[in-house]
Amino acid sequence: MNLEQDAIVRIRSLNKTFIGRAGRVTALDGIDLDIRRGEIFGIIGLSGAGKSTLVRCINFLEKPTAGTVTVDGQELGSLSKKQLLEARRSMGMIFQQFNLLQQRTALQNICFPLEIAGTSKADAEKRAKELLEIVGLSDRAGNYPSQLSGGQQQRVAIARALATSPKILLCDEATSALDPTTTRSILALLKEINRTLGITIIVITHEMAVIEEICQRVAIIDSSRIAEVGAVDDVFTRPQSAMAKQLIYPDGKRRALATGKRYCRIVFDGNSSFEPVVSNMVLECKAPVNIMFADTKNIDGKAYGQMILQLPEDERAAKRALAYLETQNVHTEEVDANAAV
């Protein structure tokens, strides 16, 4: 598949600079990105990295300082005001704080973008009822936002974002205000919407767990630039950039490694489990090994993970351990203490 041809969003040499009280702030610097039609694409980075600015440039809520954003074949910078409004209708958006109109019921909130688009009241209500059904809130049509939980409010916001049948759904920290159980149910709903309606979903988050749960590909943003982009399972199992490593191995999970000792990293890619590999290796090399770091993840229904082992000090035992690992279905590399995590 040719990624460039298949891209529903194509971003080239995108720059965004703000002139604020504190002077010039470069929020985005030389961003190139292709997002495929129908995929769930994640954008992750620390606070202030530029994620929200990037997503706001995708729908031109924020006009880039330089570069181009092409959505479904239309370069947004070349459109008239009217055409831009039209193009924006093909992109729904949901936010961390839901942004529902408090004086309107759930049904009326969903009708709102349809009314603006000129749909008749009867048709808007019919469509809103269908959408309430999709998000599992048919019995809450008459409730005001204050009468709904955070998860329910986000469901109404999702229904509202889908009202004009967008091709793309932009989610800016959509689950950051929700508890873990509600987060999972909202992510499951987004996955379902992607699967059944074929909508491309772009997820902005600072949480790796959200990316692992629903995204197929991910871009990692570090200080206004893209540090790394790729399939979630590749980035997770073999992170290249310092920022990817920082996000994937949060400090709490690391143990300081002593210099002068030998370590190896084993990457599990869903084809094997930890137990037999490690216990058989210990039997094979006839010496104990220390597990210095271990982390497993479930990515898109497949088990992934990695371990850092301290190899036996005895040279022959270490060689036997490495030789055994090479015969297994795992990626193994020897690493030094500084580069291990």
Ligand SMILES: Nc1ncnc2c1ncn2[C@@H]1O[C@H](COP(=O)(O)OP(=O)(O)OP(=O)(O)O)[C@@H](O)[C@H]1O
């Ligand atoms: N309207 C603005 N005026 C001035 N500076 C801005 C404006 N919007 C964003 N910035 C700056 O641009 C940089 C990127 O901000 P952005 O909100 O895109 O980051 P983020 O990764 O979404 O962070 P967070 O997760 O905290 O929202 C920051 O330094 C921010 O202060």
